[in-house]
Amino acid sequence: MAKAVNCLTNGKGEPCGTCPMCQAITEGRALDVIEIDAASNRGVDEIRDLRERVNYAPNQARYKVYIIDEVHMLTKEASNALLKTLEEPPPHVIFILATTAPFKLPLTVLSRCxxxxxxRIKSKDIIEKxxxxxxxxxxEVNEDILLQIAQASEGSMRDGISVLDQLISLGGKKVTQEDLQAILxxxxxxxxxxxxxALVENNTKGALDLINQIIDQGxxxxxxxxxxxxxxxxxxxxxxxxxxxxxPKDLRERLKEFK
Structure with missing residues (x-):
């Protein structure tokens, strides 16, 4: 979003990703893109300081972009202080409020956004990536392991890639089930x-043996x-x-055996 509104090539939609401004934002060195963690900067004093700074013109970019992460963590007083700026923001400022719990935000804030x-990203799309x-x-990694990573990531591509990165660090070019177990x-x-x-065949002993194996393996x-x-x-x-x-299609075909 910050690149889209500040791109030097067009500034009317998709960012080019190659101009100096796009590259600066990608690399995290753009002075006019400010990210604030509301979980650790949640008080009214921090928001009052922000309100003073938004009045200054951008250094290089077309717009100053403030990204306030976990905005629902702001105190009631801080939210009220932010509301005054959201009602009449300076023309050169854009606020991006990110949250995993929008229902915790005051309606007065939601109504101005x-x-x-x-x-969540589908598991099959995470597996493909x-x-x-x-x-x-x-x-060297089989699809079963990729499926387990996708399920553990719960729709987050970033988490899935992070787990795969940890597996590479642990096992090198060959990713094994043992490595996955060690991590997750x-x-x-x-x-x-x-x-x-075992359940379909009414094999109670076989089912209990499997569960005991799972417990014994930690x-x-x-x-x-x-x-x-x-x-x-x-x-x-x-x-x-x-x-x-x-x-994935292969796993669905496997599941169909029990229809």
């Missing part, structure tokens, strides 16, 4: 299929229970309408 909701990165980096403590996808098969049983519920949900949704199941 344009709202854009960012949805991680697979692309793995190919570019010549990594995730039960292999194959275990859920084995447990499902997995978090609560995390396992959550992932098992997700697995059963996918089986149920696949039976009702497979189009709503957010999984």
């Amino acid at each position: 344009q709202r854009f909701d960012f949805r 991680l697979a692309e990165i793995a190919k570019d980096e010549s990594l 403590g995730i039960v292999p996808q194959e275990t859920f299929f084995k447990l499902t098969k 997995y978090d049983i609560r995390h396992f229970a959550t992932d098992l519920l997700e697995h059963f949900r996918n089986l149920l949704m696949l039976k009702i309408n497979e189009e709503v199941v957010d999984l």
Whole structure:
């Protein structure tokens, strides 16, 4: 957003990404793009200081852009102080208020903003991106591991890439299930299929043996229970309408065996 409004090439939409201003913003050295963490700067004094600074003209850019992260963490007094600036902002200033809890913001603040909701990224899209990165980096990693990373990231591409980066640091060019377990403590996808098969066949002993193995191997049983519920949900949704199941095609075909 900051690049789009300050791009030197056009300034009317998509940023070019190559002009000096776009590059400065990308590299975090643009003086006119200011990011504020409201979780640690949540008091009225910090907002009053911000209100004084917004009156100054931009140093180089067309607009000063203030990005206030976790804005819901501001105190009531700080929100009220910010409201006065939001009501009549200087023409050279743009505020971007980011939050994971918009319902905690005062209605007076919400009513003065344009709202854009960012949805979670689908697991299959995260898997595709991680697979692309793995190919570019010549990594040896199977799709089961990529799926587990995508599920653990809960719709966040940044978290998924961060986990893959940790796995590379730990195991080099070959990413293993053991490395993934060391970082996330995730039960292999194959275990859920084995447990499902045991339940379908009324093999109580086999199912209990699998659960005991999971406990003995040091997995978090609560995390396992959550992932098992997700697995059963996918089986149920696949039976009702497979189009709503957010999984790669190969895994969906595997799940269909239990329909």
